[in-house]
Amino acid sequence: MMRTAGIGWLVLSALAAIVAAMLAIQIVVAEAEPNETALEISVPAESRVGDEATLEARLTDEAGKPISGEIVGFYSLAQFAGYSGEVKLGEVATGDDGVAQLSHLVRREGEIRVAARFEGNEDYAPSREMDTMMTLPGEQIYQSTAGVHIPGLSDLNVGILVAVLGIVWFIYGAVMVRLFLIGRASLSSDSKEEGRLA
Amino acid sequence: MESMRPTEEFRQRLEQRVLAPLTHTGKGFWLLVGGLSIVVAWGLYAYFFQLRDGLIVTGLGDRPVWGLYITLFVFFIGVSHAGTLISAILRVTKAGWRTPITRMAEFITVVALMIGAVFPLLDIGRPDRVFNLIQSGRWQSPIIWDILAITTYLTGSLIYLYLPMIPDLAVCRDRLRNRISSSKHRLYRIGSLGWQGSWLQRKHLESGIGLMMIIIIPVAVSVHTVVSWMFAMTLREPWNTAMFGIYFVAGAIFSGIAAIVVLMAILRKVYGLEEYITPRHFINLGYMLAAFVLIMLYFNVSEYLTYGYNMAGEKPFHFEQIFSGALAPYYWTYLLAGILLPGLLILLPFTRNIAGIVVASVLVNIGMWLERYFIVVGGLRIPLMPYEPVNYVPTWVEWSIMAGAFAAFALIIVIFAKLFPVIAIWEVAEHHEEEAAQAPQPAAPAFVGASSFPLPRIPEPVSSIQHRFQRGDGDSNESEGE
Secondary structure (H helix, E strand, O other): OHHHHHHHHHHHHHHHHHHHHHHHHHHHHHHHOOEOEEEEEEOOOEEEOOOEEEEEEEEEEOOOOEOOOOEEEEEEEEEEOOEEEEEEEEEEEOOOOOEEEEEEEOOOOEEEEEEEEEOOOOOEOOEEEEEEEEEEOOOOOOOOOOOOOOOOOHHHHHHHHHHHHHHHHHHHHHHHHHHHHHHHHHHHHHHHHHHHHO | OOOOOHHHHHHHHHHHHHHHHHHOOOHHHHHHHHHHHHHHHHHHHHHHHHHHHOHHHOOOOOOOOOOHHHHHHHHHHHHOHHHHHHHHHHHHOOOHHHHHHHHHHHHHHHHHHHHHOOHHHHHOOOHHHHHHHHHHOOOOOHHHHHHHHHHHHHHHHHHHHHHHHHHHHHHHHHHOHHHOOHHHHHHHHHHOOOOOOOHHHHHHHHHHHHHHHHHHHHHHHHHHHHHHHHHHOOOOOOOOOOOHHHHHHHHHHHHHHHHHHHHHHHHHHHHOOOOOOOHHHHHHHHHHHHHHHHHHHHHHHHHHHHHHHOOOOOHHHHHHHHHOOOOHHHHHHHHHHHHHHHHHHHHOHHHOOHHHHHHHHHHHHHHHHHHHHHHHHHHHHOOOOOOOOOOOOOOHHHHHHHHHHHHHHHHHHHHHHHHOOOOOHHHHHHHHHHHHHOOOOOOOOOOOOOOOOOOOOOOOOHHHHHHHOOOOOOHHHHHHHO
16 A cells, blocks of 8 residues: 555656646746847838839837847839749848848839848847838839940941941932933933934 | 844844743743742741731740741841842952843842841731831841841842843833733833933943942841841850851852752753853852852851860850750751762762752752751750750741742742843843954943943843844834834
């Protein structure tokens, strides 16, 4: 009987130890959970194609305290050929004030959805925030580098092409004038012949 | 009947022989026209499918964006160099033997340009959008250069075809009056511009031909250079090379000469022109072909040795695909059967005859077509991103349109040969007179302001020729009528 009670106590003690260990682990795990973060994004309300727009995101912890030295990515939502997704605009590290600033060349007009995203790490949980930027048509920013660019004659490139073509077509014109003259020579010789016969 | 001088007999015989097809139409002609028309109609039927369903009915796609159509575009523009070389260059260099073949060469030029220029329109799928190219095109774009160059060359070639034809149209007008329909006679009357061979008319004609034969050479060279730039200005590995311009021009002249030899052989046989188109013409053109065989071999060695010496980027892929891969059959057939074999046929004495040179020319044309094909398809087959290369396989629509294009090319030439003299009568007669005289001719009148270039002599006025010739088929009445 005494032996049975001893085993019972032993089992109970083991169970208690297991429960205590699990509780301890849970406490440790709970203690290791990263802090919540928050992102505040700010984009220019309105800008034009070709403008350098400053995209700004402020990363704070749950207490509202700025988090410095962390990487924030900026994305715009885009659609192309039936697919939609986020196009990465760039990544910037937050400063002491928790602010990450990205200078972005606006390339298209319309309503652009911009997202700021903090991917998180051991200390801080990820966070994400979006805003909308309205862009208006502006200067054409796509300047092709293809084409003929003769140093020192950049303004004459098209002129050279037109001049060469102009010379060729002028000569064609001169030949056409000769065709006209052939026809006219026939008429004049006909009239001379008629005059002679008269 | 009073006896005629040998040169006059020659001229009369020449006129009878060359003008005969314009008045007599046999069953064979209609059969040929019918057969070719059926093939053309089949090509149009295939194009109807493409127009209705779009380029999806072809083997083209987002990666092989160019295929058979652009191959044919480059091929036909190449063949169009025939007229320039034979007619303009040989005229400038005063090569007298050219005279019986200039007309054919000039006509090949015009027809090949007309057919070739259509292919970019077929390739864009939506021909209604071609005006966007003109409306919104950029001067910096090689496509715009292409449009300008081809338009300029086609216009110049038409003028250059027409100018030396004026005296011959006058011969048709005067000789065939009672033997042809009134509409055909009206065509000759209007086309001859009232040509009477007067001093003033000769002066203007000589001046016009002199100007055109000079300007057409750089225009022709520029056309095929610009066609090559359509490839070379892109950043694709095998195309982006400075050698493409001269390589294309040489290939164009090569295929142009071959095309003339083939047409010459056909017309000689069909129209019985053996007296005027002699083995000498074939052998002279054969020598030109042989020279271009060497030039093309040189370009091949130069291009691939330079290119392959630095095996970087996509070069190994391109080497593999043309020498031992998917395009190897095209490349080796082009090199062995399209260049080396024709060269041998021309250079070996026992095959240096009409049959040998015609076979060599056919092989050259097949070889040059293959060359254009693997240039176009090979360049686009190289993956620009890490994806598997896509093999381009033309569909029945593309093959049918190609067949239709070749049939249209032949059909237009057949109709031309039915409407106009295929040999420049006045030039051949004049050259014969020069040879017969075996002595320098009296100097031509020194026209005020006439070109200093060597100019063709123009025959005496047609009216005076008519008085000299005795013809027993009503021509004496025509002379009186004049």
